[in-house]
Amino acid sequence: MDLLDDRKRQVVTAGETRAVVCDRPSVAGSVTQRACSFCGSRVVLYPIADALHLVHGPVGCAAYTWDIRGAQSSGPQLHRLSFNTDIREEEVIFGGEKKLARALRELVAIHKPKGAFVYATCLTGVIGDDVEAVCRMATAELGIPVIPVQSEGFKGTKKDGYSAACRALDQLIGTGPTEGIGPHSVNILGDFNIAGEIWVIKGYLERMGVEVVATMTGDGRVDTIRRAHGAKLNIVQCAGSMTSVAKLMKEKYGVPYVQVSFFGLEDCADALYQIAKHFGDPEMLRRTKEIVKAETEAVLPELARIRKDLEGKKAALYVGGAFKAFSLVKALRQIGMQVAMAGTQTGGPADYEHLKELCDADTILADDSNPLEMASWLALRDVDLFIGGVKERPVAFKLGIGFCDHNHERKIGLAGFEGCAAFAREVHATVTSPVWSLVPRRAGKGSA
């Protein structure tokens, strides 16, 4: 297919020496799959379940982020309500600060939350509302932390929104008591608890003898985040979103961090070992080995069976951050599949170099792709599986290709050893579905 000259530099095959040009704004006019800063901030902070999340802006920003992300809470469900100042023409002219202050009062009276996050949007940014000042006054008046999130949409992509979210978290961390936190304690940063994944991870850690102080991006709570600085180690999974919090906590409180992935057998085992080694407790290391052995043995036979059916089949993936892509390439290989195309919305130069090493020489690597070029690659390489999010799903189905959601609308947890089996089962079910043979282009190709 024809690519704009400008676009061509953002697409390579893994065998080429040329680097992927990335980390740049989308060309205006493209049907980009990317979103905005607000979206990034909202996604990161949303799972803090007992906080009030108030969108200061037009109704749309609140409506489109109302309970669209399957982050589960083991307790309060306050995060799943949609709160909004519904900025109208009058505030555009006279400013929205008064309305924001009033909305916070009205809200706290109804819901009595542990804390509140106030998200700035394009609109309140451009009309010049001082969200920070309103939050400062509200904190004093209402007696709960009211934290501004500087997430004006025009400030960049989701990645910039992640940073804004991290700065907001930074204001909360370090404000609670740390008594009673043991030596083998961690925070988990950058999971999403979609389909209950964090409970799987927590389960392993508890069996290892590790105490989980705070989770932030899945099943989070205001009070535990306030005391997170008392933990002895930060575990970072989604590096793109949460590394900056980990770095800040290292600087301010001396809490070291490790970068891990709980997705894929190897990565998951590696993650648990890294944590155990960090604490240097031989007993913990022994328990960890037992867990890894038992859990791996529990899923290997099924993976082997599934691999037989999937061997040599081709996958394409397009995800938000590069770390998801790394894990997926490895996990697909584990079940015998080749990766024909791998793309990300927000990957950086080093990420693409790493992807080149992981992928086959002819794998297409694309930064900030669009449905038109992706659809052409899927057909050209005759792939059997597409992994992506809500906007990619119907494109795959129209082409008669299996699909696996690796974003907010995932219904099955993919973390941990049991998650590997779940991923393999899901991929197997969609790739070998007889449904695809009903689609004219792929007649007869669907079944295993």
Place this chain on the structure above:
Amino acid sequence: MLDSTPSTVADRVALKINPAKTCQPVGAVYAALGVHGCLPHSHGSQGCCAYHRSHLTRHFKEPVMASTSSFTEGSSVFGGMANLTQAFSTIFEMYDPDIVAVHTTCLSEVIGDDIPTIISKAREEGRIPEGKVVVHCNTPSFVGSHVTGFSAMVKGFVKYLSENTGTRSTAINILPGWVEPSDMTELKRMVAAFGLPSIMLPDTSSVLDAPATGEHAFFPKGGTTLPEIKAMGDAKATLSLGTWASLEAATLLETSCGVPFQELDLPIGLAATDRFIESLRGLAGVDVPAQIEDERGRLVDVISDMHQYLSGRKVAIYGDPDHVIALTEFCRDMDMKPVHVLTGSVGNAFETRIKDLLADSVPDANVKAQGDLFLLHQWIKNEPVDLLLGTTYGKFIGRAEDIPLVRVGWPILDRVGHSYFPTVGYLGSLRLAVEIISAIQERQDRDAPDHAFELVL
């Protein structure tokens, strides 16, 4: 999760909780998708476009294409002209649409970008190829709702493209309002039954209910064509279905092209469909075709047969004004009691109309425009209902209060069928009536003690 909603209604002036509307631009996108070969373009930050595409995809389970001006911090200071002119080059080079439908966002509106000027400049610079069309509408998100955004885009197409050549055709214009692809197909079938040639704008059938062929059509085969939109200016009449979504364009067709219009409700339910059919009969100058008479008769038959299950049932209706008005009348006519009626959209006319419809049957109904679903929930806590009628978002209330929900309107994010089976016309109303009756009967079966659990209902 909404169990904690307090039943005491306190005045809220600054705060919306659980909105019953969204912002204008998504309506502009939906309308533009109903024009053949058209790429909707969002002049704002790229998040807007991503959200609109995602939300429409969740409702239709279909690919939704739209481009964005990808505003940056710089554009928010210096204006979005450079972005939009660049966008035209990118769009025509990469996607080659016949027409680009630009809509604004809150950001570009506050900055004050003048879209017509930018379009002419881009044309002068050769960024818009010969023969390609660009139209626009203004859809700031701090005004109106998604419904008025839809209306603005439909009006935009008329304003830019419809022409009166001086010769009246025999065709009629149908402005279907914000309805499903299935509804548009059904409306066309009914009009054709009268032998009337017609042009429908927009027409999302065969766009957002596209068949799986194994190919991905970036521009699906359906949609109103450019020559058709042009010819709307020569039509002999316009039927405007749904005041909020269609009246603006109908009015413009009359003032600028001299096409008279009739203002109708969405033809959902018996009485509203009767009025639609009566209009068609008048325009066609023929008797109502027997098949349509029979369809009406079947609807009446089912409502009569099942009357005991419908009579006196309390229902809460919420969603977009055009839908809610039609649904309220339909429920009233089936002897149900719409005790709570709410829209998130603006308009005192909404409250007046609903109160009018319910003046005799439910004079003390709660009625509100610019409401939210938190308020609806509070109303329901104070006066429970047997049924919820509205969008997917009602499922939280349904779960908290254990009330069945029949999904109708936009968006429906958790079920399929709406884009394939209509709710307009006698047939569509029959389908809706059956869904309502089934929901009530399912509940009756579930709740009946053994001695009252019956095989035959």
